[in-house]
Amino acid sequence: MFVKQLTVFLENKVGSLQEITDxxxxxxxxxxxxxxxxxxxxxxxxxxxxxxxxGREQLCNAGISARLTDVIAVRLENRVGTLAELFNVIAGADxxxxxxxxxxxxxxxxxxxxxxxxxxTIAALQAARIHILDENTMYHLQ
Amino acid sequence: xTALQSARLVKLVNRVYHNVEYYRKKMQxxxxxxxxxxxxxxxxxxxxxxxxxxxxxxxFGLFAVPKTEIVRVHASSGTTGKATVVGYTRRDIEVWQECxxxxxxxxxxxxxxxxxxxxxxGLFTGGLGAHYGAENLGATVVxxxxxxxxxxxxxxxxxxxxxxxxxxxYLLHIAEVIDEMGQMDNIKLKAAICGAEPWxxxxxxxxxxxxxxxxxxxxxxxxVMGPGVACDCKYHKGLHIAEDxxxxxxxxxxxxxxxxxxxxxxxxxxxxxxxxxPLIRYRTKDLTSITHETxxxxxxxxxxxxxxxxxxxxxxxxxxxxxxxQIEAALLELGETTPHYLMIVDRVxxxxxxxxxxxxEERFFSDExxxxxxxxxxxxxxxxxxxxLAVKVKLxxxxxxxxxxxxxxxVIDNRKFD
Ligand SMILES: [Zn+2]
Numbered sequence: 001m002f003v004k005q006l007t008v009f010l011e012n013k014v015g016s017l018q019e020i021t022d023x024x025x026x027x028x029x030x031x032x033x034x035x036x037x038x039x040x041x042x043x044x045x046x047x048x049x050x051x052x053x054x055g056r057e058q059l060c061n062a063g064i065s066a067r068l069t070d071v072i073a074v075r076l077e078n079r080v081g082t083l084a085e086l087f088n089v090i091a092g093a094d095x096x097x098x099x100x101x102x103x104x105x106x107x108x109x110x111x112x113x114x115x116x117x118x119x120x121t122i123a124a125l126q127a128a129r130i131h132i133l134d135e136n137t138m139y140h141l142q
Numbered sequence: 143x144t145a146l147q148s149a150r151l152v153k154l155v156n157r158v159y160h161n162v163e164y165y166r167k168k169m170q171x172x173x174x175x176x177x178x179x180x181x182x183x184x185x186x187x188x189x190x191x192x193x194x195x196x197x198x199x200x201x202f203g204l205f206a207v208p209k210t211e212i213v214r215v216h217a218s219s220g221t222t223g224k225a226t227v228v229g230y231t232r233r234d235i236e237v238w239q240e241c242x243x244x245x246x247x248x249x250x251x252x253x254x255x256x257x258x259x260x261x262x263x264g265l266f267t268g269g270l271g272a273h274y275g276a277e278n279l280g281a282t283v284v285x286x287x288x289x290x291x292x293x294x295x296x297x298x299x300x301x302x303x304x305x306x307x308x309x310x311x312y313l314l315h316i317a318e319v320i321d322e323m324g325q326m327d328n329i330k331l332k333a334a335i336c337g338a339e340p341w342x343x344x345x346x347x348x349x350x351x352x353x354x355x356x357x358x359x360x361x362x363x364x365x366v367m368g369p370g371v372a373c374d375c376k377y378h379k380g381l382h383i384a385e386d387x388x389x390x391x392x393x394x395x396x397x398x399x400x401x402x403x404x405x406x407x408x409x410x411x412x413x414x415x416x417x418x419x420p421l422i423r424y425r426t427k428d429l430t431s432i433t434h435e436t437x438x439x440x441x442x443x444x445x446x447x448x449x450x451x452x453x454x455x456x457x458x459x460x461x462x463x464x465x466x467x468q469i470e471a472a473l474l475e476l477g478e479t480t481p482h483y484l485m486i487v488d489r490v491x492x493x494x495x496x497x498x499x500x501x502x503e504e505r506f507f508s509d510e511x512x513x514x515x516x517x518x519x520x521x522x523x524x525x526x527x528x529x530x531l532a533v534k535v536k537l538x539x540x541x542x543x544x545x546x547x548x549x550x551x552x553v554i555d556n557r558k559f560d
Contacts, residue, residue: 007509009502011539037511042502042537044511063541065502069509098510114509 001122002070003138004052005112008045009065012038020045023062029055032141033103033112048073048103048112050139069114072121073138075131076109086111086130093124105141108133143442147389148181150414155179155188158420161206164199165422182389185412186400190423196226196365204419205229212418217265218364219463219529225265228364229418235274237415238367241384242275245373248382249333249358251305253280260286260294260308260316261338261461267368268338268461272307275370281305288312291319302330307369309461310336310345310357314492317352329353335360337369338461339494340449342558346378361446365424366411372446377438380445387415390444391423392432395453406431408453409446427454457553459487460494464529466552469498472528478517479506484543489557497534498525501543 010016024031030050037044049055052068059066076082090097096116103110110133115121125132158165159176168189169175178187196204205212212229219225230238251257257276261268269287276283284301286294288308294316297303306313313334320326331353337360349357361381362369371388372381383390392407393400401407409426429450436442457464466485473481482501487494500521508514514537522535 005509007507009507009537009539011542016539039511039515042514044509044514046509060504063539065504065507065540067504067507067509 001072001126001132001134002118003048003073003112003133003135005069005071005114006047006049006052006055006059007067007069008047008059010036010038010043010045012040012042017045019062020059020064023058023064024049024055027051027054027058029058032105032138033101033110035099035101035112037099046099046101046112048138050141052139070118072113072115072118072125073103073133074111074113074125075133076111078109083111085128086125089124089128089130090115090121093120095121095124108141143385144182146386147414148183150386151182151185151389151412152176152179154412154414154416154420154422157417158206158422162204162420164195164204185389185391185423188412188422190398190410190425191421192425193226193365193427196228197224200224201227202229204421206420207231207417214270216267216270216364216368218267219465219468226365231417234367234416234418237387238271238370239274239278241367241370241387242271243279244384245335245358245360245370246276246279246281246305248373248375249305249335249356250376251279251281251333251335255304255332256282256284256301257305257307258284258286258294258298258303260288260306260312261369263287266461267362267364268309271362271368271370272335276305276307291316292323295320295323295325298331299325299328304330304332305334306331307335307360309338310341310349311339311460311489311492311494313349313357314345314352317349318491320353331355333358335373337361339458340451343378343448359448361449363426363428365419365421366413366426367416371411374445375437375439375441379437380433380447382437382441382443382445385443387413389414390432390446392430395429401431403433404431406447406450427452427456429453455553457485457487457555459496459531462529462531464496464531468528469525469552472524473500473521476521476524479503479521480540482540482543483552485553487553487555487557494557495534496531497536498522499536499538499543501540502537503540507537 033048035046056066098114100113156176211231213232214230217225217227259272263269333356335358346357360369360373362371372383374381389412391410395408409428411424413421431447434444470481480501480503484499486497518535525533
């Protein structure tokens with residue numbers, strides 16, 4: 001039930017983001033969501049893309065440090081309280097969140113999550129009947 | 143002097159031939175008997191000794207006396223992590239004290255002076271070497287060591303300290319602290335004896351002007367003895383060598399052939415009187431030239447010109463010897479990064495700083511910042527463990543180091559020595 005996140009190590013300097021997005025465009029890879037975690041010296045770019053394997057391969061060929069990480073994508077309906085429900089389930093199962101970021105396409109809203117216990121998170125979400133997006137759905141989002 | 147040196151060299155060669163297997167074998171390999179060395183004119187017949195020889199015979203293989211005769215050991219870092227160890231007999235310690243005492247006299251300090259020793263105490267020869275020399279001269283010694291500069295300044299004022307021995311960069315830092323504490327008019331300092339790292343004539347003048355003192359350059363290395371091998375007098379026309387104990391040669395760093403006076407080459411020493419670990423033609427890797435002209439001060443001993451660098455890649459950072467290969471070995475041993483690295487040495491507020499950039503490869507990085515921070519700390523600890531200096535580690539993208547620097551360059555030294 002995991003989806004693949006493309007994680008890229010970035011030095012803090014002009015042009016490093018552009019280099020990455022250029023490579024993704026040249027390989028016809030669509031970026032659904034992007035999040036940047038940064039320190040004073042470097043950053044980690046986390047992305048949900050339409051073809052993570054190809055993305056990783058092409059970035060690595062260009063000498064960029066990229067790897068795939070398992071993350072959880074939770075579908076969020078457009079109504080009051082969906083986030084509260086999600087975090088109630090996670091906190092209720094005593095799970096800690098490592099990082100998260102939002103994703104939105106024209107039709108779908110989702111939250112991307114990485115927790116300190118991924119398997120347990122899946123089980124807790126399923127028990128609470130919260131909609132988890134699988135890889136197939138994910139990479140073909142409209 | 144030549145007659146004394148020759149007599150001592152003949153004795154030295156006999157001593158090492160009979161007491162140190164390593165030297166005996168090395169002389170036999172080139173067909174040399176102790177009797178072939180009749181004076182210093184025969185010195186070039188003898189093979190050289192290097193830091194690697196000390197390392198290969200770690201820890202005590204080159205000692206020429208039974209261990210019961212050794213009263214102290216010191217150690218410095220080697221090229222690949224293993225320390226080079228030197229041992230001193232009681233007589234060696236006495237000679238060392240005397241040599242350091244001479245340098246202090248050369249700086250016009252004596253038994254009526256109060257001298258602060260602000261080198262690190264410990265395995266490093268700086269602290270204890272300077273300490274024993276000053277004590278031997280009869281001066282009042284204040285063993286400060288390094289670290290608490292404010293306390294040092296407070297005592298300098300309260301005690302009426304007249305002399306100080308430390309690295310030149312630390313002295314500049316001390317001068318700044320004196321300024322900050324508003325104590326510049328209250329110090330009684332007359333002279334400083336600085337060494338353990340390369341410095342420039344400009345830096346000497348800067349120190350002298352700031353503190354209104356004389357600053358003297360002291361040279362030494364632990365393998366040969368420690369500080370006190372040479373020092374400059376108040377005319378600052380080169381460093382007078384304690385030639386009765388240390389026979390100097392300057393050789394071409396590539397051909398190892400002797401060069402003429404005034405020509406820059408690698409400094410080589412034979413320790414004429416040393417008992418614990420006598421060295422024959424030890425290659426210091428320090429580049430300098432020599433002169434035998436009589437100095438304006440009247441001393442006739444040979445003098446070394448200001449040091450012009452190294453014939454190897456050793457760096458001296460905050461008085462500590464650092465080889466780039468030590469960083470590489472630490473990274474390889476850690477196994478969590480590539481061994482691609484770049485050292486950036488700088489001098490900020492007169493203190494040396496070292497940044498090590500390490501390339502982060504796909505297989506070593508994480509999707510979590512805290513893991514990368516953990517990795518950074520781990521690398522910094524491993525390097526600090528290897529070289530004995532705190533470093534700042536910076537993770538950089540792969541290939542950036544090689545691409546920008548070319549494969550063999552591992553060091554950018556932004557400090558200015560000329
Ligand atoms: Zn002189």
